[in-house]
Amino acid sequence: MIEIVSASRCVTCDVCIAVCPTNVFDRGADGVPVIARQGDCQTCFMCEAHCPADALFVAPLTHPAPPGSPLTDEQHVTETGLLGSYRKEIGWGRGRKPGARVAIGPQLGRARVTPPATPPAETTSTPAPLKT
Amino acid sequence: MPRTDTTTLDLTADVVIVGGGPAGTWAALAATAAGADVVLLDKGYCGASGPTASGGTGVWYVAPEPDAREKAMASREGLGGYLADRRWMARVLDQTYENMNRLATEARYPFPIVDGQPFKRGVQGPEYMRRMRAWVKRSGARVLDHSPVLELLVDPSGAVAGVAGYRRQHDTGYRVRAGAVVLASGGCAFLSKALGCDVDTGDGALYAAEAGAELSGMEFSNSYAIAPAFTSVTKTAYYNFATFFHADGTPLAGAASQGGRSVIAGELLRNGTVLCQIDQADPEQQRQMREGQPNFFLTFDRLGINPFTDKFPVTLLLEGTVRGTGGIRVVTDDCATTVPGLYAAGDAATRELICGGFTGGGSHNSAWAMSSGTWAGQGAARFATGLGPARHRRRLAATGGAGLRPTRAVRRGNAERYTGWSDAEQVLREQVHPYDKNYLRHGERLTPALAELDAAWRQLRAETAATGAAAVRIRQTAAMVAHARWMYTSALARTESRGMARRQDHPRLDPAQRHRISVGGLDSLWTRPEPEPAEAGQRLTAVAS
Ligand SMILES: Cc1cc2nc3c(=O)[nH]c(=O)nc-3n(C[C@H](O)[C@H](O)[C@H](O)COP(=O)(O)OP(=O)(O)OC[C@H]3O[C@@H](n4cnc5c(N)ncnc54)[C@H](O)[C@@H]3O)c2cc1C
Ligand code: SF4
Numbered sequence: 001m002i003e004i005v006s007a008s009r010c011v012t013c014d015v016c017i018a019v020c021p022t023n024v025f026d027r028g029a030d031g032v033p034v035i036a037r038q039g040d041c042q043t044c045f046m047c048e049a050h051c052p053a054d055a056l057f058v059a060p061l062t063h064p065a066p067p068g069s070p071l072t073d074e075q076h077v078t079e080t081g082l083l084g085s086y087r088k089e090i091g092w093g094r095g096r097k098p099g100a101r102v103a104i105g106p107q108l109g110r111a112r113v114t115p116p117a118t119p120p121a122e123t124t125s126t127p128a129p130l131k132t
Numbered sequence: 133m134p135r136t137d138t139t140t141l142d143l144t145a146d147v148v149i150v151g152g153g154p155a156g157t158w159a160a161l162a163a164t165a166a167g168a169d170v171v172l173l174d175k176g177y178c179g180a181s182g183p184t185a186s187g188g189t190g191v192w193y194v195a196p197e198p199d200a201r202e203k204a205m206a207s208r209e210g211l212g213g214y215l216a217d218r219r220w221m222a223r224v225l226d227q228t229y230e231n232m233n234r235l236a237t238e239a240r241y242p243f244p245i246v247d248g249q250p251f252k253r254g255v256q257g258p259e260y261m262r263r264m265r266a267w268v269k270r271s272g273a274r275v276l277d278h279s280p281v282l283e284l285l286v287d288p289s290g291a292v293a294g295v296a297g298y299r300r301q302h303d304t305g306y307r308v309r310a311g312a313v314v315l316a317s318g319g320c321a322f323l324s325k326a327l328g329c330d331v332d333t334g335d336g337a338l339y340a341a342e343a344g345a346e347l348s349g350m351e352f353s354n355s356y357a358i359a360p361a362f363t364s365v366t367k368t369a370y371y372n373f374a375t376f377f378h379a380d381g382t383p384l385a386g387a388a389s390q391g392g393r394s395v396i397a398g399e400l401l402r403n404g405t406v407l408c409q410i411d412q413a414d415p416e417q418q419r420q421m422r423e424g425q426p427n428f429f430l431t432f433d434r435l436g437i438n439p440f441t442d443k444f445p446v447t448l449l450l451e452g453t454v455r456g457t458g459g460i461r462v463v464t465d466d467c468a469t470t471v472p473g474l475y476a477a478g479d480a481a482t483r484e485l486i487c488g489g490f491t492g493g494g495s496h497n498s499a500w501a502m503s504s505g506t507w508a509g510q511g512a513a514r515f516a517t518g519l520g521p522a523r524h525r526r527r528l529a530a531t532g533g534a535g536l537r538p539t540r541a542v543r544r545g546n547a548e549r550y551t552g553w554s555d556a557e558q559v560l561r562e563q564v565h566p567y568d569k570n571y572l573r574h575g576e577r578l579t580p581a582l583a584e585l586d587a588a589w590r591q592l593r594a595e596t597a598a599t600g601a602a603a604v605r606i607r608q609t610a611a612m613v614a615h616a617r618w619m620y621t622s623a624l625a626r627t628e629s630r631g632m633a634r635r636q637d638h639p640r641l642d643p644a645q646r647h648r649i650s651v652g653g654l655d656s657l658w659t660r661p662e663p664e665p666a667e668a669g670q671r672l673t674a675v676a677s
């Protein structure tokens with residue numbers, strides 16, 4: 001869900017208010033959008049893709065990030081390079097090469113079917129917990 | 133039928149398009165090219181709304197070489213339970229080929245170059261749909277965003293003659309008089325938060341049924357897609373390279389992205405956890421995946437998961453008729469419905485004509501969206517022109533029922549406080565989302581689930597009268613409940629397993645049921661085997677020879 005609107009980066013262009021398919025934002029008194037209906041957010045990342053100022057961050061969770069989560073911390077997502085990363089990857093923004101130019105992907109064969117365990121059981125790594 | 137209220141915004145158009153995803157935008161281009169004055173209305177934002185915009189799609193783009201086309205058509209006939217029609221497949225392959233080539237030349241879509249040739253077997257969602265929006269605007273069509281359509285308007289003969297809706301960022305109602313209407317409002321994914329799908333609540337199907345149209349293939353509606361647990365990115369292709377595990381890390385034998393998804397559903401039902409690792413991709417393939425679908429990695433990168441080396445929990449999210457097959461029945465080559473003046477395209481329409489009882493998305497949906505959109509836009513423009521100047525002088529009557537015009541008297545004060553939709557949404561969560569009801573189907577579980585949905589419908593139909601923003605929500609809820617009832621009614625009518633409509637109590641294919649099933653009705657529902665057009669058999673041999 002959308003978690004961060006960076007007031008320092010936002011250029012109050014209203015683009016996110018327009019493009020959000022589920023109408024999550026309202027325009028704040030200072031022109032900076034406010035997350036008015038977070039529960040309606042469908043976690044589609046479209047606002048991030050369209051924001052010209054890399055001022056928005058969508059956490060990849062379908063529920064609000066818990067209080068204190070790094071995914072609600074602007075400094076954390078800035079320092080880790082996550083803020084604006086989607087826009088960069090699809091090559092939107094001045095001077096970038098459109099990601100569509102290289103979007104080919106690997107050859108997809110038949111889907112692998114998980115085979116039964118082969119004795120002796122392989123050593124397995126511990127599952128990574130979902131960090132929220 | 134009650135007359136419509138006068139509204140703040142009163143527009144006139146030759147053709148109205150409901151929905152601005154791929155189907156709606158191609159319909160708008162075709163209708164304007166045919167000389168029609170077009171208004172396109174989107175619940176969200178044309179260019180960012182819907183699963184194609186956020187997800188991107190593989191496209192059924194096959195060069196017009198007889199061998200390649202034959203292979204493409206034959207490849208999924210069995211999967212679809214032999215309910216597809218080769219003539220329609222061939223038409224869609226032709227139209228898709230043309231449209232994708234136009235996307236390159238007229239919308240300057242930046243296709244990748246492979247072996248010196250543009251590679252047109254897929255589109256990146258945000259890029260494709262922003263270009264479609266710009267192209268539609270260039271064509272002269274008027275686009276109204278954040279303007280959900282709430283109902284269809286008909287003339288005294290019952291022909292569709294316009295729409296009424298609500299502009300949610302202006303808090304005003306609107307009405308558009310039109311010669312013809314194209315429903316391109318997408319499928320129904322029941323607010324599951326599957327990628328980009330929450331705008332798709334089956335509204336078009338409800339409106340069509342209220343105007344008297346029929347649906348088809350609604351038993352093929354139980355598409356569930358893999359996503360990392362508690363996330364939205366239901367992009368499934370790369371799970372072809374995955375191994376699935378029990379919670380304790382031992383392999384979940386038989387699980388697979390294709391042909392083993394029900395094993396995942398079964399394990400989630402039994403034990404609540406399935407782990408996954410995309411461990412079969414070599415470093416070069418891993419690199420290609422990142423370039424191919426950057427949005428696939430958003431979840432992983434932001435949660436600190438390396439999907440190639442870590443085991444992460446997965447879930448299955450309901451995508452209903454978005455990657456299922458059912459929808460409004462189309463009866464002519466230009467995608468007319470059984471109601472004059474009403475056309476259907478994309479996921480709002482049935483895709484059985486080209487994929488029978490199975491799609492899963494997989495390139496066919498996107499090809500269908502752009503092809504059926506093109507034909508519906510042309511058909512609607514022709515129909516509107518044929519009406520002459522009289523088309524804008526017709527008396528309009530509203531068709532919307534549930535949520536707008538209750539059958540029982542409701543005091544206004546009550547309506548404002550009405551919370552029945554949250555009851556109905558709860559019924560949907562309990563009766564439609566669970567894997568043991570909708571996915572791993574059994575008559576003994578479908579029947580009581582349908583009874584609960586029928587009760588929810590009766591309440592919505594009898595007692596609710598919402599306006600403004602509340603009307604949008606209640607109409608979505610009504611559309612989802614109606615959708616679910618058509619799904620389960622058709623699923624009960626198909627007493628066999630065919631395509632994606634599998635029944636645990638009827639596990640075999642029954643050759644006597646090789647027909648499509650039409651379904652319709654609102655308060656009481658009906659189903660009927662769809663008679664094969666007499667010449668279908670001849671066509672089949674003609675195309676194959
Ligand atoms: C994650 C994912 C991946 C997919 N991948 C593929 C693939 O690789 N290949 C493939 O072929 N298919 C794929 N599909 C399916 C494909 O995305 C759809 O078939 C396609 O988007 C259908 O286009 P459409 O225009 O009919 O509907 P949509 O794209 O759903 O657009 C519907 C539009 O109608 C609007 N709308 C809805 N209700 C109303 C209303 N009441 N009033 C006004 N407007 C309304 C919505 O806002 C939306 O803009 C995928 C689906 C998903 C979910
Ligand atoms: S799109 Fe970005 S810059 Fe524009 S208003 Fe929204 S947050 Fe601010």
Ligand code: SF4
Pocket residue numbers: 001002019020021022023024040041042043044045046047048058
């Ligand atoms: S992620 Fe999608 S739904 Fe959520 S705020 Fe952004 S655009 Fe809107």
